[in-house]
Amino acid sequence: MNKLICGDNLEELKKIEKESVDLIYIDPPFFSNKQYEVVWRDEAEIRSFEDRWEGGIEHYIGWMKPRVEAMYEVLKPTGSFYLHCNWYANAHLRIMLDEIFGESNFQNEIIWDYGARATVRKSGFPRKHDTILFYAKSKNYTFNLLYKPYKDPLMERYNKIDSKGKRYALIKRKRTDGTIYYGKCYPKEGAPETDVWNISLMASTSRERLGYPTQKPEALLEKIIKASSNRNDTVLDAFCGCGTALAAAQKLGRQWIGIDISPTAIKLIERRLNQLGTKKDTDYIVAGTPTTVKDLLKLKPFEFQNWVIDALGAKHSRKKIGDMGLDGHFDKDIFHKDAGIQVKQSEDIGRNVIDNFKSALERAKYKEGIVVAFSFGKGACEEVARLKNSGEIDIKLITVEDLLHKKVKL
Numbered sequence: 001m002n003k004l005i006c007g008d009n010l011e012e013l014k015k016i017e018k019e020s021v022d023l024i025y026i027d028p029p030f031f032s033n034k035q036y037e038v039v040w041r042d043e044a045e046i047r048s049f050e051d052r053w054e055g056g057i058e059h060y061i062g063w064m065k066p067r068v069e070a071m072y073e074v075l076k077p078t079g080s081f082y083l084h085c086n087w088y089a090n091a092h093l094r095i096m097l098d099e100i101f102g103e104s105n106f107q108n109e110i111i112w113d114y115g116a117r118a119t120v121r122k123s124g125f126p127r128k129h130d131t132i133l134f135y136a137k138s139k140n141y142t143f144n145l146l147y148k149p150y151k152d153p154l155m156e157r158y159n160k161i162d163s164k165g166k167r168y169a170l171i172k173r174k175r176t177d178g179t180i181y182y183g184k185c186y187p188k189e190g191a192p193e194t195d196v197w198n199i200s201l202m203a204s205t206s207r208e209r210l211g212y213p214t215q216k217p218e219a220l221l222e223k224i225i226k227a228s229s230n231r232n233d234t235v236l237d238a239f240c241g242c243g244t245a246l247a248a249a250q251k252l253g254r255q256w257i258g259i260d261i262s263p264t265a266i267k268l269i270e271r272r273l274n275q276l277g278t279k280k281d282t283d284y285i286v287a288g289t290p291t292t293v294k295d296l297l298k299l300k301p302f303e304f305q306n307w308v309i310d311a312l313g314a315k316h317s318r319k320k321i322g323d324m325g326l327d328g329h330f331d332k333d334i335f336h337k338d339a340g341i342q343v344k345q346s347e348d349i350g351r352n353v354i355d356n357f358k359s360a361l362e363r364a365k366y367k368e369g370i371v372v373a374f375s376f377g378k379g380a381c382e383e384v385a386r387l388k389n390s391g392e393i394d395i396k397l398i399t400v401e402d403l404l405h406k407k408v409k410l
């Protein structure tokens with residue numbers, strides 16, 4: 001069964017059967033020392049991951065190495081491994097991979113020219129490619145030669161399809177005795193694919209874009225999966241982001257396992273797979289997403305906020321004018337009235353939170369509001385009751401526990 005796992009891959013990889021995976025692709029943080037964050041269009045949800053390393057390159061490689069070693073363990077002897085990186089750390093990663101896989105199992109340094117318009121750099125040439133390091137686990141590994149599409153000006157004459165799905169033409173031929181027959185004629189393959197790949201990044205308006213930071217094009221993953229796996233083989237992406245490798249594997253008839261530490265990324269993948277007609281619990285299982293109050297307390301603030309807004313079925317508020325100080329809102333179409341939402345990842349919420357929230361609601365002209373937190377103090381409860389009785393404003397207090405167990409009636 002295909003698996004979508006939310007968690008730290010170091011822990012999750014230990015739970016996967018040894019030597020059970022045919023192909024691993026990873027696109028980990030690159031050692032860019034940036035925090036990647038996208039606030040996506042009207043949904044206004046934050047999608048983010050951290051790529052900052054206080055201890056420098058040694059710290060980064062020290063973090064990567066045990067993870068890649070765990071991946072090596074789950075890879076079959078016939079398997080292949082692709083690591084996506086760029087100039088920030090590729091030299092260090094290559095040495096690390098030589099140690100894990102053995103220098104002689106290095107296959108290619110693939111240059112992915114992403115075709116973006118070069119930005120001028122005064123200090124050097126503009127940067128225009130990523131690097132993908134390709135290793136095999138042994139000499140006996142799966143590899144399918146790929147060819148560039150053959151540009152035959154008469155391609156339309158190959159208008160028949162054989163049992164393997166290949167195009168051919170029926171051509172009239174003469175036997176030596178003069179009789180006529182029709183023989184199959186296949187177009188010549190294009191030139192073999194090299195280690196330099198020109199695949200454009202998705203345009204900002206492309207439907208493929210899901211608003212996940214550093215999302216890769218499916219065409220790139222399709223190439224890797226076609227070259228290094230066969231139908232029904234298992235593909236693993238242990239830093240799967242919004243699930244590009246999983247979507248490509250699904251479309252190409254491979255089994256897959258995806259791991260990501262971000263619950264927001266996992267939700268996005270579920271939606272992506274759903275659009276492909278791939279259904280949770282029937283076609284794949286999800287593990288590791290937060291299911292207890294303790295899990296929710298540990299989430300990063302943006303992840304917690306995404307979880308609450310999603311559980312309420314509400315909208316994020318960052319983009320709405322006047323919503324400053326509010327985290328989310330309901331519109332009349334989903335709730336009976338417009339209402340503002342405040343999310344607090346803390347316990348024993350005090351009266352001051354209600355006072356500030358009341359001002360924020362008034363600024364945004366909401367007559368109702370909802371505060372979600374782990375627990376509420378006496379002062380907060382009393383003030384909410386007073387505001388309601390005096391007819392000033394209607395604020396509901398919702399605990400995370402009730403939201404988690406779907407006990408909330410709005």
Ligand SMILES: C[S@@+](CC[C@H](N)C(=O)[O-])C[C@H]1O[C@@H](n2cnc3c(N)ncnc32)[C@H](O)[C@@H]1O
Pocket residue numbers: 007008009010027028029048049212213214215216217238239240241242243244245259260261262265
């Ligand atoms: C560069 S992004 C991957 C993008 C992906 N290739 C795509 O096309 O969407 C890196 C991902 O690694 C995840 N990540 C970072 N540390 C992780 C860890 N320890 N375990 C699992 N995932 C992790 C981040 O949440 C982020 O989604």
